[in-house]
Structure formats: C-alpha cells, structure tokens
Amino acid sequence: MNICLASDFFFPNHGGVEEHIYNLSQCLLARGHKVIIITHSYGNRKGIRYMTNGLKVYYLPIRVFYNQCILPTMICNIPILRNIFIREQIQIVHGHSAFSALAHEAMQVGVLMGLRAIFTDHSLFGFADLSAVVTNKFLQICLAFTNHCICVSHTGKENTVLRARMPASSVSVIPNAVNASQFIPNPRNRASPDTNIITIVIVSRLVYRKGIDLLAGIIPYFKHQRNINFIIAGDGPKRELLEEIREKNNMQDRIQMLGALEHSDVRDVLTCGHIFLNTSLTEAYCMAIVEACSVGLHIVSTKVGGVPEVLPEYLNVILSSPDVRSLILALEETIAKIIRHRKGIIYDNEIVCPYEINQIVSKLYNWTDVAIRTEKVYKKVLDEPEKTLKDIMKTILSRSGFYLYLLVVSLCHLILKFMNWFQPSNQIDICHNYNQRSKEKQKTKL
Amino acid sequence: MEPKKDKPWKKNLYENNGYEDNYTDENFLKDLKKNYNIREFTFLECFYGVTKVSQEISCVSLFLVIFHDLYVNTIQPQKLLFNSFVFTGFGYIAYIITDTEKIHNVIEDSKTVGVVLLFGYMFSPLLHTLTDSISTDTIFFNTFIILSFHLLLHDYGIDGFLVSKTVSLNCGIFASICLASRLSTTHHAFVLLVISAEVFVLKPLLFEKIWRPWMLIPMTAVTIFFLQNISQLLGSIYIIILTFINVIFPYIFQKLTHKKCTISGPWDEALIEDLNNETNKKFT
Missing domain, CATH: 3.40.50.2000 (Glycogen Phosphorylase B;)
Known part of the structure; x- marks a missing residue:
C-alpha cells in the first residue's frame, strides 16, 4: 500500500504525536509498504528529506500561523498536495492530531481526489467552554471526510464519537506504544x-x-x-x-x-x-x-x-x-x-x-503490533467504496448542519477539476520508490 | 474474526485480545453524564435574581435624569449636593448596621471622603473642560455606549465571563466625565461627579448588602415619575424595557432550561481545588 502520513507535527519538533508518526512509519516501511510523510517546513528544514530506512518526508513551503500549525485556508494548498499524491501514487491519506490544520487539509484533498482518509486523534476535548464548542464544530466537518478514525484509548473513542458524531463502528482504538x-x-x-x-x-x-x-x-x-x-x-x-x-x-x-x-x-x-x-x-x-x-x-x-x-x-x-x-x-x-x-x-x-x-x-505495547493493527484498518478502508461529492456533502450536513461549508467543498472540487485540466495527471512524473532496485535484487537472489 | 464471547470485554488497552479494534461494547459511553449538577430555577427565583439588573438600570436612568435637570437648569446644584449628602449619610448608617465591625472604620472612611471631595473640587475645572471640544451629539452617543457597557459588565452577584467590577465602574465614571463638560459651570460639573461617585461606587457596595426584591417597586415608581416629567415617550420606553427584563426574559429562560444539555465524562479536564483551602492547609 502507498500511505501518506500528514501532520503539522513532526521532527524536528518533539512530542507524543511526532513519536507516534515516526515509529508507525518505520514499522509500516519494515512491513513492505511505501510511506511518505507530509509536514510544513521547519526553519531551514525544507524540501524533501530522507530519514532512516528511506522514509521520505515532504517539508512543504507553508507558513506557520499559530502554535506550530499552518493557516487553515482549505484551498491554497490543493495544487501541491494533489501533485504529491499523484507523484507518489498515494492510496491512503492518514492525518494525525486534531490540532493539525495540515492533516485536515490533506485528508480533505485526498478524499476529494478519490483516495481514502484515516484520522488519528491524540487528544481529548471537553464540551464546556466556548472554544470547545467551536473546535468541535470544525472537527465534525473535518471528520466527515474520513473513512475511518483511530483513537489511542477507549475514553478517546467515546470523546471522538461524541464530539465529531462519528459512528462508533468506524472508530478503532489502537493505543500508542513504547520502544x-x-x-x-x-x-x-x-x-x-x-x-x-x-x-x-x-x-x-x-x-x-x-x-x-x-x-x-x-x-x-x-x-x-x-x-x-x-x-x-x-x-x-x-x-x-x-x-x-x-x-x-x-x-x-x-x-x-x-x-x-x-x-x-x-x-x-x-x-x-x-x-x-x-x-x-x-x-x-x-x-x-x-x-x-x-x-x-x-x-x-x-x-x-x-x-x-x-x-x-x-x-x-x-x-x-x-x-x-x-x-x-x-x-x-x-x-x-x-x-x-x-x-x-x-x-x-x-x-x-x-x-x-x-x-x-x-x-x-509495541510498535509492530500497532502497525499491524493500523494496517488492518488500511485494508478495511481500501475495500470501502470511493466517496462521491454527494456522499461527502450529505455527511457534512447530517453531522454538523453547517451549510456554508458546502460552498468550500464545492470550490475545492472545482479547483481540483481545474487542476486536472491545467496539469493533467499523466503529465506528472511518477517518482521512483526508494530502495526499489535493491529490494528487487534481494528478491531475485532469494 | 468473531469476538470470543467467553471473555468479557474490558475498558482497558491490554486485555481485549480477540476483539476487533473497532468493537463497541454495550458499556460504551457508560460514564457519560448529562446535565450533571444542573439546577432548575423556578420563575420566582429568576424574577428575584433579575431585579438586580433592573435596579441597576433604574439607577443609571436616575443618574441621567439628574444630569438632564442640571443641564436644563431646573435644579439648584447646592440643593442637589445637600440632598445627596443626606442620602449618602443614611446609606452609610445602613451600611454600618449590616456589619457592626465596620464602625471602627468610620474615621478612616471620613478621611477618604474628605480627600475625594477636596481633590474632586480641585480638579473639577479641569474635568469640566476635558472633553469640551467634542460635539454634543458625540458626547451623548458615547455616553449611551459607555453606560450600556457599564450595565453589561456590572457585577450582579454571579461570576461570569463578562463580569468585571473595575471596567464597569470605569465606564460609569468615564460617562459622567463626558457629560460633565456639557454643564454650564464648574460647580455643576463638580456636583455631577460627586453624584456619579455615589451612584457608581458607593451604591453597589450598599445594595450588595441590603438589596431585597421588593425595593424594586419604590425605585421603579420614582424612576417612572421623573422620566414621565421629562417626556411621555421616555417613561413608556422605560416601562417596556422593564417588563421585558423582569417578566418576559425570566419566563423564557425558565421555559428553556430543560432544553439545556451539558455533557461531562472522563475526558473532562480535572479542576484543581484551591491550594489555600482550609482543609488542605490543615492536612499539609
């Protein structure tokens, strides 16, 4: 499978989410999948970098807006995300952390392009104060795009089901792990x-x-x-x-x-x-x-x-x-x-x-186990039918009742259509996979 | 994979081998509490609570009535000053009666009064001309906005996001300084400032202690009387506003309380109790 992990939080930042993404991607690589990571640029660290075992990381040239997050414009990054998804032949977009605007944008673009989206929620939210009300509304909209959601604990699952109105059957609980x-x-x-x-x-x-x-x-x-x-x-x-x-x-x-x-x-x-x-x-x-x-x-x-x-x-x-x-x-x-x-x-x-x-x-708790369980989720969503624009709009309406956002979705859809004409996907180079040759050599030797 | 029914599902992350990751147990959301510690109010309670708001509105209106009378010169400033001193004296006695401990502060308090009056008198020429160059319409409009803020931020006895005693007090004083520049003489301005200090500083201190809902009736009656004197329309507007605030809004609030739905559960952030709490102090 070709998987793209997207989040605002990644190395050189430190924290639980960063750790999770790095370890998960390493285990997925070891299990023979192709994994790339999309994040925004950190100071001098921009462009494409390769990390251990050929983990390809895109540090996109997007400005940080607040608290290590990009400004959630929802439309400005469509061309570059589309280009990457096509270049890398991505099948699954996997966003991390509810605070990460980049993750939500990537999932949205991915789903509108007919890919599958998975979201991992790392945090809990209350329902009491005003900021919680606003963020929960946004989460209801953003998670309407995802095919499946992963939480790190059962309490997290209850929380996500309540605040994002996801059906409980499409929320899995896969804990973090330690080395x-x-x-x-x-x-x-x-x-x-x-x-x-x-x-x-x-x-x-x-x-x-x-x-x-x-x-x-x-x-x-x-x-x-x-x-x-x-x-x-x-x-x-x-x-x-x-x-x-x-x-x-x-x-x-x-x-x-x-x-x-x-x-x-x-x-x-x-x-x-x-x-x-x-x-x-x-x-x-x-x-x-x-x-x-x-x-x-x-x-x-x-x-x-x-x-x-x-x-x-x-x-x-x-x-x-x-x-x-x-x-x-x-x-x-x-x-x-x-x-x-x-x-x-x-x-x-x-x-x-x-x-x-x-x-x-x-x-x-070990990462291999986490990777196997995540892989299962990947296989499951690949079997699900592609979400049409109508499906997406219907879910947004039923979960959040926020009509205005339909305009944003339609605009995104139109921009994608325009991009398909302006830069057809057959004109985008498909990039070679890291280690592909050596792996094939190993196979022939065996 | 069929979940093995012989081993019950547990809400932890390490014992559920054999269950799918997206398995949802019947215990799901068991710890969810809806409307936990919510109090239903009766209409009378709402009504009593809201009298504090209408009381403040009445006070602000009375203050504006006083300004109007000074502005059109239908009242002698000396007379007004004398009356206000008498009322303040009675108010102070009532304030001391509620808490006899305060009797030790009498000398201290009278010193404060002296200082405030002295400085008020010294600075009233300056305050009188402070906003002189601004047009009257701007001043009146500004006063309206500022006093609305005063009403909005005033402390009605409930902690809230908007409540701020200092800002509300400052709004009141600022409004009176704006208005003072419209008066004819410095003496007028001084009297208005004294009265504004009584209405916005001293009155809340007293009413916090002695306010009873029945006091609304004389207060409203007095306000309506004075407003009617100025204009019929003002009086009617005041009555309409008061009915809305005192009867209709509490009624709507009380009717809609049962629709309130707050959710709490294990994901809520724990609240830290006050470390200077008595029990904790004893314990540590």
Whole structure:
C-alpha cells in the first residue's frame, strides 16, 4: 500500500504525536509498504528529506500561523498536495492530531481526489467552554471526510464519537506504544537502599494541563521527610512556580530541576528514581507512565482521561483522584511499600521485578503490533467504496448542519477539476520508490 | 474474526485480545453524564435574581435624569449636593448596621471622603473642560455606549465571563466625565461627579448588602415619575424595557432550561481545588 502520513507535527519538533508518526512509519516501511510523510517546513528544514530506512518526508513551503500549525485556508494548498499524491501514487491519506490544520487539509484533498482518509486523534476535548464548542464544530466537518478514525484509548473513542458524531463502528482504538528496548531498567543508577533515600521523578512539560499546580501542593508536604528527593525534568511556564516552592521550603538540595530533556536522555533520568509521579489533569493515553513503567519505576498517577486503561495495577501502579490530598496518600503508600521491601518484608506479589515489568510492557505495547493493527484498518478502508461529492456533502450536513461549508467543498472540487485540466495527471512524473532496485535484487537472489 | 464471547470485554488497552479494534461494547459511553449538577430555577427565583439588573438600570436612568435637570437648569446644584449628602449619610448608617465591625472604620472612611471631595473640587475645572471640544451629539452617543457597557459588565452577584467590577465602574465614571463638560459651570460639573461617585461606587457596595426584591417597586415608581416629567415617550420606553427584563426574559429562560444539555465524562479536564483551602492547609 502507498500511505501518506500528514501532520503539522513532526521532527524536528518533539512530542507524543511526532513519536507516534515516526515509529508507525518505520514499522509500516519494515512491513513492505511505501510511506511518505507530509509536514510544513521547519526553519531551514525544507524540501524533501530522507530519514532512516528511506522514509521520505515532504517539508512543504507553508507558513506557520499559530502554535506550530499552518493557516487553515482549505484551498491554497490543493495544487501541491494533489501533485504529491499523484507523484507518489498515494492510496491512503492518514492525518494525525486534531490540532493539525495540515492533516485536515490533506485528508480533505485526498478524499476529494478519490483516495481514502484515516484520522488519528491524540487528544481529548471537553464540551464546556466556548472554544470547545467551536473546535468541535470544525472537527465534525473535518471528520466527515474520513473513512475511518483511530483513537489511542477507549475514553478517546467515546470523546471522538461524541464530539465529531462519528459512528462508533468506524472508530478503532489502537493505543500508542513504547520502544521497551530503549527503556530498560537500570537499578544501579538509583540511590543505594542503604542510604534510605527515595527519589521521586517527574518528567513532563511544566504547563497547567500537566497539573503542575498539584505538584506545587505536594512538594511542601515532604519538606520534613529528609529522605525524599525529587527530580523534575521538563520546562514550561510553570517552572517559576516550582522554583519558588523549592526556595520557600528550603529544598534546593533535594529538588533537582533539569529543564527540557532530549527524548534519548529520558531513560537515564528515569532510572535514577524509585517513583514516577504523573499529575496530568487530562490525558488521552499518557506515554510518560508507560515509559516510566517499562523502566521499572513505581507509578503514582492521577486517574484522568484514558490513564486508567493503560496499565494494570499489578505493575506497581497506583492511581488516585486528581487532588493534592489523594496524591500524597498514594505517594505515602508507595513509599511505605518500598521501605517494607528494603527491610525484607514482602507480601505476595507486592513488588514486581523491574526487568519482568519491562518484558510485560514490551508485550502489551509495541510498535509492530500497532502497525499491524493500523494496517488492518488500511485494508478495511481500501475495500470501502470511493466517496462521491454527494456522499461527502450529505455527511457534512447530517453531522454538523453547517451549510456554508458546502460552498468550500464545492470550490475545492472545482479547483481540483481545474487542476486536472491545467496539469493533467499523466503529465506528472511518477517518482521512483526508494530502495526499489535493491529490494528487487534481494528478491531475485532469494 | 468473531469476538470470543467467553471473555468479557474490558475498558482497558491490554486485555481485549480477540476483539476487533473497532468493537463497541454495550458499556460504551457508560460514564457519560448529562446535565450533571444542573439546577432548575423556578420563575420566582429568576424574577428575584433579575431585579438586580433592573435596579441597576433604574439607577443609571436616575443618574441621567439628574444630569438632564442640571443641564436644563431646573435644579439648584447646592440643593442637589445637600440632598445627596443626606442620602449618602443614611446609606452609610445602613451600611454600618449590616456589619457592626465596620464602625471602627468610620474615621478612616471620613478621611477618604474628605480627600475625594477636596481633590474632586480641585480638579473639577479641569474635568469640566476635558472633553469640551467634542460635539454634543458625540458626547451623548458615547455616553449611551459607555453606560450600556457599564450595565453589561456590572457585577450582579454571579461570576461570569463578562463580569468585571473595575471596567464597569470605569465606564460609569468615564460617562459622567463626558457629560460633565456639557454643564454650564464648574460647580455643576463638580456636583455631577460627586453624584456619579455615589451612584457608581458607593451604591453597589450598599445594595450588595441590603438589596431585597421588593425595593424594586419604590425605585421603579420614582424612576417612572421623573422620566414621565421629562417626556411621555421616555417613561413608556422605560416601562417596556422593564417588563421585558423582569417578566418576559425570566419566563423564557425558565421555559428553556430543560432544553439545556451539558455533557461531562472522563475526558473532562480535572479542576484543581484551591491550594489555600482550609482543609488542605490543615492536612499539609
């Protein structure tokens, strides 16, 4: 299959979505598909780049408008997207992240050209405030183009079905994964059990949504327990708050603030700790706790969004409601467990060996599995009939009731028709596939 | 692939081998809550609540009536000033009665009054000519817009997106400064500014404490009386607006409440309780 992954968020940016796209594309490449990625240009990084294993990335010359996203004009990028889809003989357009305008544009152009579109939703949205009402309306329109939708957790699926009015049967749940082999435990990095020190690690962007205000309420409680240390990795607007708390409570020697980390360094920081604390206020899947779990840390996390679905409790996971008091209780419980363990008092299966946990996590969540499941979705949508303009318009109307957008769709359709006349598809060069020759050689040798 | 019925589906991401990825269980959307903690209001409650709005409208109208009388010179500024002082005195006594603790502030408060009056008097020539060069029509139109903003942003006792005490107060004062330039003498302007301070600063403080819905009746009666004196049309418009705001809008609101549909569920962002909360302080 020829697949195009489209999103505003990709390398050199870092984050959950970027990680997902990169790993998914690598696994799809390994399974013999042709994968290209479309994103907007990042500073000097523009044009076509090849990444590991011949992953072709188009950095399109589109200006960033707001928050790493392009301006959603819906019509301006039709020629270039059409050209790429034809050149690369794309069959499936797969957009990522509800915030990415480029993903929505690519899916729209793709479907109008008779391709199939799939959308992966990485985030949760409320229904309460005005901005949510507006974005949900847009999502209802945009997802009317897609053939199938993928969510990263069951809570995410419920959310998407509600806010985009997708039929539940065309929404699949395929979780994220981790490279468990990159997150192997190393208990030697920790403070030795004789020193009695217990380290709590926090790796997260320091922003409101990650519940840093909760963290600021938790830290003072451990002021007088001198054996508890903190390591905080990450940066953001709430960093000042934490630094203030640290200074107020005279804990400069016990709280390390590392600032933003490269993803490759996260494992080394994680291995220094005993407990991983996640205080997010909303989370669709929460990659961080899975990474920490596969390093073998005890996990204390808030019970929000899709978090309760991710890890079973027997992997040293304690979930608590998102308030300071319950989080402190959960931390106390975990600390007591570790101290009991050090003294040699062990109840049945209370603590699982870190290496064992790593093995279990790698079985639960790995990218190959994700790729196989995504592939299944691809096969399914390829069997579906092509969406006609009438179908698309009908779905838009039934889901959002927004008549004006029909004009935009018609305009897009006309522009595509014009492009078909102005630059017929048989005049567009079909590009050669990377490694095609060497692969064929390998086949003949075999 | 047929789902294996012997193993029940669970809402997690690691135990559902054998189920299709797009399988939808009957537990789907089980945690969805509709209209969670929504309160239905009775008509009387709506009516009582909305009296605060009509009270503010009446006050603004009365303020404009006072301006009109000063503008056409049907009232002596000295008389007005004296009356307003008497009313303010009564208001202050009522304010202290609601909270006897405030009695310790009397000296402090009278100092403040002195300072405000002194500076008001000193600056009234300046404020009087501040917007002199602007045409009267512009001034009146501007006043209308600004006072509408004042009504829109005023704090009626409910937290909201639009509520802003400071902006609303500033709108009121700005409107009175605009109007002051239309008056004949500096003394007139000073009296208008004093009255605007009473209406926009002191009155909300007092009414926050002592407002009862029945007070609307005398207030409306007084306003209608003065407006009728100025023109029949004004009085009728005022009555129409008041019926809409006090009777028809609450009725519509109450009728339509049951159509409200808010959705909440596990995907909502958790709210952080106040860290300076008493219970939390005790705990930590």
